[in-house]
Amino acid sequence: MIRILLIEDLAVVRDSLELALATVTDMELRCCSSIGGGINVLTRSSSLFDIVLLKQSAWGRKADELLSITNRNGLKNRVLIITRWLSDFEQRRLASLGVAGIFAKQRSLPDLISAVRAVAGGQTWFDKQSANEDTFDGRLSCQERRTAEFVLDGLTNKEVGVRMGVSESSIKALLQRVFLKLGVHTRGQLVRVLMEKSLAA
Secondary structure (H helix, E strand, O other): OEEEEEEOOOHHHHHHHHHHHOOOOOEEEEEEOOHHHHHHHHHHHHHHOOEEEEEOOOOOHHHHHHHHHHHHOOOOOOEEEEEOOOOHHHHHHHHHOOEEEEEEOOOOHHHHHHHHHHHHOOOOEEOOOOOOOOOOOOOOOHHHHHHHHHHHOOOOHHHHHHHHOOOHHHHHHHHHHHHHHHOOOOHHHHHHHHHHHOOOO
16 A cells, blocks of 8 residues: 655645545545645654655745655655656756655646656656646647646636736636536536646646
8 A cells, every 4th residue: 555645735636636546446645735734744653654745836945844854754755746847957956855756747647646656666756847848639728728727726716817917807718618628617627627637738
């Protein structure tokens, strides 16, 4: 049994991963909603886990502290970072801190399962990434895809509008087209589809 600690701030992503991994018979998942929560869990009971999955978003002192704790508590080279993109420099820096893998979040769920198994088995997993990598199949326009990516990052319609320089009502219209094209009805379903079908870039 591979025992996984997932540290992810978005409840919809945690729930989607929990549902998806529930079907994998050799994996057991426990979730934390923050790096601070992950630090607390690992400080008290790091021996309960074989691997730590960590979403890279706002990297900083707390994340470096988490890596220090994993290294001290027997989980060195057992951390897999899930991210959209990291520079080669940042990947090397994280590897020097004890990270065993960088997983591109636009990859499929079966690929994530393979990456978890590899890292839990003592191997490394470093996806080749490009800042302009496009793994999208073409059903969404560029604007629709950007909107969906921001939803995947947990932004509200208003925040997406600010980032894209359009009104909140324009974002609502874009999301309605995305929902229609992908056959979903809620943001949670959209996140799950994006994760499962690797449509986010």
